[in-house]
Amino acid sequence: MSHDTKSSYYLPAPSHWPILGSAALFCTMFGAAHWLHGNSYGPYLFALGIAVLLFMVFGWFGAVIKESLAGFYDKQVDHSYRWGMVWFIFSEVMFFGAFFGALFYARISAIPELGGDTTSIFTASTLTHYLIWPNFTAHWPVLHNPDMAVFAGPKQVMEAWGLPAINTLILLTSGATITWAHWGVVKDKRKHVLWGLLFTVLLGISFLICQAHEYITAYEQYQLRLDSGIYGTTFFMLTGFHGLHVTLGTIMLIVILIRAYLNHFNPKHHFAFEAVSWYWHFVDVVWLFLFVFVYWL
Amino acid sequence: MKNNFPVFISRICLLLGSWFCISSAYAESRINMPQGVTPMSHDIYALHMMIFWICVSIGVLVFSVLIYSLIKFRKSKGAVPADFHEHTVVEITWAVIPFLILVAMAIPATKVLMRMDNTDDADVTIKIVGYQWKWKYEYLDQGISYFSNLSTPVSQLNNQAPKNEWYLLEVDRPLVVPIHQKIRFLVTANDVIHSWWVPALGIKRDAIPGYIHESWARIEKTGTYRGQCAELCGVNHGFMPIVVEAVTPEAFAAWVQQQTAGKTSLPPDIKKEKSQAELLKQGETLYTTHCAICHKPEGTGMPPAFPALKGSVIATGPVKNHIAMVLNGKPGTAMQAFKEQLSDEDIAAIVTYERHAWGNDDTPRYGKEAGGTVQAAQVASQRAESTHEKLN
Amino acid sequence: MSTAVNDVHEHEHEHPEGFWGVLGRWLFTTNHKDIGTLYLWLSFIMFFVGGAMALVIRAELFQPGARIVSPEFFNQMTTLHGLIMVFGVVMPAMVGLANWQIPMMIGAPDMALPRLNNWSFWILPFAFSLLMSTFFMSGPAPDFGWTFYAPLSTTYGPKSTDFMIFSIHLMGLSSIMGAINVIATIFNMRAPGMTLMKMPIFVWSWLVTAFLLLGVMPVLAGAVTMMLADRHFGTSFFNAAGGGDPILFQHVFWFFGHPEVYILIMPAFGVISEVVSTFSRKKIFGYRFMIYAIVAIALLSFIVWAHHMFTAGIPLVTELFFMYATMLVAVPTGVKVFNWVATIFKGSISFEAPMLFAIAFLFLFTMGGFSGLMLSIVPADYQYQDTYFVVAHFHYVLIPGSIFAIMAAIYYWLPKWTGHMYNETMAKWHFWLTVISINITFFPMHFLGLAGMPRRIPDYALQFTDFNRIATIGAFIFGFSQLLFLINVVRTVRGHGPRVGAKVWEGAHGLEWTLPSPPPYHSFTVPPEIKN
Numbered sequence A: 001m002s003h004d005t006k007s008s009y010y011l012p013a014p015s016h017w018p019i020l021g022s023a024a025l026f027c028t029m030f031g032a033a034h035w036l037h038g039n040s041y042g043p044y045l046f047a048l049g050i051a052v053l054l055f056m057v058f059g060w061f062g063a064v065i066k067e068s069l070a071g072f073y074d075k076q077v078d079h080s081y082r083w084g085m086v087w088f089i090f091s092e093v094m095f096f097g098a099f100f101g102a103l104f105y106a107r108i109s110a111i112p113e114l115g116g117d118t119t120s121i122f123t124a125s126t127l128t129h130y131l132i133w134p135n136f137t138a139h140w141p142v143l144h145n146p147d148m149a150v151f152a153g154p155k156q157v158m159e160a161w162g163l164p165a166i167n168t169l170i171l172l173t174s175g176a177t178i179t180w181a182h183w184g185v186v187k188d189k190r191k192h193v194l195w196g197l198l199f200t201v202l203l204g205i206s207f208l209i210c211q212a213h214e215y216i217t218a219y220e221q222y223q224l225r226l227d228s229g230i231y232g233t234t235f236f237m238l239t240g241f242h243g244l245h246v247t248l249g250t251i252m253l254i255v256i257l258i259r260a261y262l263n264h265f266n267p268k269h270h271f272a273f274e275a276v277s278w279y280w281h282f283v284d285v286v287w288l289f290l291f292v293f294v295y296w297l
Numbered sequence B: 001m002k003n004n005f006p007v008f009i010s011r012i013c014l015l016l017g018s019w020f021c022i023s024s025a026y027a028e029s030r031i032n033m034p035q036g037v038t039p040m041s042h043d044i045y046a047l048h049m050m051i052f053w054i055c056v057s058i059g060v061l062v063f064s065v066l067i068y069s070l071i072k073f074r075k076s077k078g079a080v081p082a083d084f085h086e087h088t089v090v091e092i093t094w095a096v097i098p099f100l101i102l103v104a105m106a107i108p109a110t111k112v113l114m115r116m117d118n119t120d121d122a123d124v125t126i127k128i129v130g131y132q133w134k135w136k137y138e139y140l141d142q143g144i145s146y147f148s149n150l151s152t153p154v155s156q157l158n159n160q161a162p163k164n165e166w167y168l169l170e171v172d173r174p175l176v177v178p179i180h181q182k183i184r185f186l187v188t189a190n191d192v193i194h195s196w197w198v199p200a201l202g203i204k205r206d207a208i209p210g211y212i213h214e215s216w217a218r219i220e221k222t223g224t225y226r227g228q229c230a231e232l233c234g235v236n237h238g239f240m241p242i243v244v245e246a247v248t249p250e251a252f253a254a255w256v257q258q259q260t261a262g263k264t265s266l267p268p269d270i271k272k273e274k275s276q277a278e279l280l281k282q283g284e285t286l287y288t289t290h291c292a293i294c295h296k297p298e299g300t301g302m303p304p305a306f307p308a309l310k311g312s313v314i315a316t317g318p319v320k321n322h323i324a325m326v327l328n329g330k331p332g333t334a335m336q337a338f339k340e341q342l343s344d345e346d347i348a349a350i351v352t353y354e355r356h357a358w359g360n361d362d363t364p365r366y367g368k369e370a371g372g373t374v375q376a377a378q379v380a381s382q383r384a385e386s387t388h389e390k391l392n
Numbered sequence C: 001m002s003t004a005v006n007d008v009h010e011h012e013h014e015h016p017e018g019f020w021g022v023l024g025r026w027l028f029t030t031n032h033k034d035i036g037t038l039y040l041w042l043s044f045i046m047f048f049v050g051g052a053m054a055l056v057i058r059a060e061l062f063q064p065g066a067r068i069v070s071p072e073f074f075n076q077m078t079t080l081h082g083l084i085m086v087f088g089v090v091m092p093a094m095v096g097l098a099n100w101q102i103p104m105m106i107g108a109p110d111m112a113l114p115r116l117n118n119w120s121f122w123i124l125p126f127a128f129s130l131l132m133s134t135f136f137m138s139g140p141a142p143d144f145g146w147t148f149y150a151p152l153s154t155t156y157g158p159k160s161t162d163f164m165i166f167s168i169h170l171m172g173l174s175s176i177m178g179a180i181n182v183i184a185t186i187f188n189m190r191a192p193g194m195t196l197m198k199m200p201i202f203v204w205s206w207l208v209t210a211f212l213l214l215g216v217m218p219v220l221a222g223a224v225t226m227m228l229a230d231r232h233f234g235t236s237f238f239n240a241a242g243g244g245d246p247i248l249f250q251h252v253f254w255f256f257g258h259p260e261v262y263i264l265i266m267p268a269f270g271v272i273s274e275v276v277s278t279f280s281r282k283k284i285f286g287y288r289f290m291i292y293a294i295v296a297i298a299l300l301s302f303i304v305w306a307h308h309m310f311t312a313g314i315p316l317v318t319e320l321f322f323m324y325a326t327m328l329v330a331v332p333t334g335v336k337v338f339n340w341v342a343t344i345f346k347g348s349i350s351f352e353a354p355m356l357f358a359i360a361f362l363f364l365f366t367m368g369g370f371s372g373l374m375l376s377i378v379p380a381d382y383q384y385q386d387t388y389f390v391v392a393h394f395h396y397v398l399i400p401g402s403i404f405a406i407m408a409a410i411y412y413w414l415p416k417w418t419g420h421m422y423n424e425t426m427a428k429w430h431f432w433l434t435v436i437s438i439n440i441t442f443f444p445m446h447f448l449g450l451a452g453m454p455r456r457i458p459d460y461a462l463q464f465t466d467f468n469r470i471a472t473i474g475a476f477i478f479g480f481s482q483l484l485f486l487i488n489v490v491r492t493v494r495g496h497g498p499r500v501g502a503k504v505w506e507g508a509h510g511l512e513w514t515l516p517s518p519p520p521y522h523s524f525t526v527p528p529e530i531k532n
């Protein structure tokens, strides 16, 4: 009802999607907490929440797509969406920043201190080592945790130049294919777009398969787990959240592929495509940091 | 309303004044930081007063301009607004001057901090371990080690008895240290973060589980110095005081002598059997100091975090589990292992007490395992067993 | 505020009627004013909830001995009071002000992303339900302070901790989306000619705040996620036995926590700039430098976090670095204080309620800033840390800082929003009672802290009795005085009080005052001309 105001800026009518989303989030979180506490209804609430959330996402985005196709969006609206996406990605960067921070802190400060490294300026007291953890030696990646009775260390660590290197290659290639697809959009070449996106999706899926394989190896052969001490902790939390983002990104790519197939984009109007490609590049860049700091150095 | 205000304010003042008079029966209120008895605390005090006066002077300056303007340029007095709204030189000046003041503050602060950081060449080294909710002191060179618990009786906490002068600031065994010697403190914790704080020494160090952080003191005067845990560490954070007894080096040496001598000359005779009455009496006192803070004198605990012992499955079930619980605690909960804190005799007495207090020996109700007496020998054998298990 | 908007009877916009209609309107709204109103009411309610908790704290501390609540419940009160005041009162109030004012001040019809705006708001009631539900569970509600340090909150935390964690995730999500919206609005919705350096300072302060939010809320989400993993998935972020470190938690938390406190004060700076200028009938002095100062404070706020951890045993170099950086914040903050004073200097000052609160802000916030500066001196902080001196410091910056600014803003803009003037006499009573009682409550806490009273304790040694009594009395006066504020706002919203014109205050300038009071549902449907 409001889009008939005199404003040139498109103002959406009241929408029931957000409140539904809030309720769904509540249900998800409430369910998750009960699940963690071993209450039988927890998983169901959680699943219900997720289902409603998905329904909300489809409904909401569906409405946006409809409005977009109806031509309600002028340049200014487009800009709003762009700013929205850019700063959303920035917030994601900061989220990863927290976990990278934890990794750097462990490597630069905690492990040297526990191991009695006197050369580090970040060691507050070397007595931590001599009085509490005399048997611990500072070494990254940590194979022998300070207290092996509580946190049994991994048998082996992840080698950078095996699967991870291949995964790097996969993601870098996918960065190229999506850019290629983008050119296709700009040049209005449908085939080009579809193939580019399809390749990107396939690369995303192969990345995930490789990662799944890697996780299985880690758990079964290397005894490298979430509870293998700080190395396992940072390894799985960082690569895990990245993997989650790749999964999300791949789903988004699939949606975009379908929309491209339905001819939703034209050279002037393809914000959704760009948003997804930014997201994909972001996931890509995070991986490079992961590769360097988690696997390699 | 203009007329009402003075009345109202004077009433508040009256109210406050009367409270002051009533409450002056309590200990005297201080309004400033203690100057303390160590070089560190003097340095801190000097810094504190310096920054305080700097802030006061800046405040006086800024506030007088403000008050002057508020009075002088009232619209009701016909003030007409001027039209200036920018002046770069002024802006830069009032950024640079505070900056210089800050530099002047930072220099002495840095010096003091560097001095504080140097814990080398200590004469006495004491490791301090925070537990929920007590402190353990280990004299690393002298081989002395003991726990220090709050000694204020529960009746005072619950307002059933008049509070004594050092209410909440008194312990059963204070930390004893010599004056004029450099004491190095190594602070850590057993469970959660605590903070060892004695204002008169100018020391506040967080006790972080798994890490050691250092501090030092050279006390100038004999005396008793009190402090409290200064990091929220759970329910009884407000109830883990610190008392430091600073004595002359000679007195300290004598104290050390006495502590170490006491240990070797009196090997506890665990073979000796005690009567139930004896155990119960001893057990009750020990229970009050060591267990009542969580499980409450009435044995009701504070469920669900701290289970009741009254009628508890363990305290009325097989005695072996009961002893094991006290010896080894339950890792990851506030129920800590008491085997380092309590002797076999002590544990025997406490367990016996718990099994009889609050109707726990009601065998018709709780089954035939309830009640019974425990002797030190039994605890000793279980202790040996558990140590053995751990070695495997 | 709701009825006021209804009063307008805009032809272009009919509000739905009936219970479901009205409910639907508020649940589904995409209008910045409605959403702003919702935020403000949420904040108001939470203020009373969090305040009631503060009164429980103060009542227990009235005299030594366990009197009213158990130590366990006391800790829950402290924790929830802190969390609610920070996340449930000041932040939503500031976002509410942003929602109402930013579009009006930059000449926009609405916020840039209206549906997202609705979502940002409606997540919050759910998040707080999740948080408050912990009171009704078996086992204690969160009881480890609003800073939830590990391992007290991980290995030793009660079950309800997980609900708090998820609730914080939700709040973070809400804040991030809110911040995105503010940024998109300010970057993209300004009327032609409204250059960045012509924007009102309130808008500037919110722009910077939004970036702070984007920078730190995800880190908080990371911190609580690590907690969750340590609690349930066997990780060892904060456990030395596995190579982690409890201090890591503090680093991550305070990387969020310190900018967070500036998030709470930055929009307040903006409000005070507007109010001081209006009631001095003079342009703000040093507009450019005011903006540079905000930006400088925001940048510095990212590199001072460890000043909350001086006693945690961090290495010497780190302590020195964070001490210097923290002290530096006084420079831009000083610039702001001096500029406000210079704005008042040679103005033509009148003392309506918003101005009174702004003046109190100038005095009392500055005092809080001074105690902050004292805290930043590491050796001195060894004595101050975790005592009531810190409690005094942050209540001085938070209440006469953020809360007074919010009150000033409400008195200042309420006539604009509702078309009615609030009751000035009642507002003056509210002001004087508030400003006197706030000092009775929190000034003695400086003494308590210096004399050695730790914070977060339910019972204390006898020498602290006097000042605690005074503080408790002050707190109750303060608390009940706020009822005057509530009454005044409700009266005004319901249409009591004389009608006001477009330009409510003589000295006011800015686009919002060119709109009628109350303003049309969509503020500027045609972008206004920006002159000069």
Ligand code: HEA
Pocket (backbone or CB within 6 Å): B054, B055, B058, B062, B098, B099, B101, B102, C147, C261, C262, C264, C265, C307, C308, C326, C327, C329, C330, C331, C333, C334, C335, C337, C365, C366, C367, C368, C369, C370, C371, C372, C373, C374, C375, C376, C377, C381, C384, C385, C386, C390, C393, C394, C397, C398, C401, C402
């Ligand atoms: C609105 C919130 C707010 C604001 C604005 C501030 C502002 C400041 N704070 Fe505060 N602070 C908190 C909220 C806030 N704080 C909270 C909530 C806590 C406790 C958290 C917890 O543990 O629960 C805390 C704790 C806290 C600590 C940790 C104390 C401890 O636990 O040991 C420190 C230490 O450095 C500190 C410092 C400062 C400084 C230097 C400023 C500066 O920004 C102040 C700058 C202002 C001025 C200095 C006054 C004006 C300047 C002039 C007139 C210029 C000239 C002046 C000079 C040159 C002196 N704060």
Ligand code: HEA
Pocket (backbone or CB within 6 Å): C047, C048, C050, C051, C052, C054, C055, C057, C058, C078, C079, C081, C082, C083, C085, C086, C089, C090, C144, C145, C146, C147, C391, C395, C398, C399, C402, C403, C441, C455, C456, C457, C475, C478, C479, C480, C481, C482, C483
């Ligand atoms: C913006 C933030 C904010 C605000 C506004 C306040 C407001 C108040 N705060 Fe709080 N406070 C914090 C933020 C804030 N606080 C934080 C972050 C902490 C640290 C927590 C921690 O340590 O983890 C803290 C801690 C804290 C403590 C220390 C607790 C401890 O260490 O154990 C105390 C003690 O006096 C206190 C008191 C008060 C009082 C009296 C008010 C008053 O201003 C409140 C005014 C009261 C009202 C507005 C109530 C109105 C209610 C009525 C009139 C009654 C109606 C009743 C019903 C409906 C039931 N606060």
Ligand code: CUA
Pocket (backbone or CB within 6 Å): B130, B131, B133, B193, B194, B195, B229, B230, B231, B232, B233, B234, B236, B237, B238, B240
């Ligand atoms: Cu131990 Cu607080």
Ligand SMILES: [Cu+2]
Pocket (backbone or CB within 6 Å): C257, C258, C261, C304, C305, C307, C308
């Ligand atoms: Cu801070």
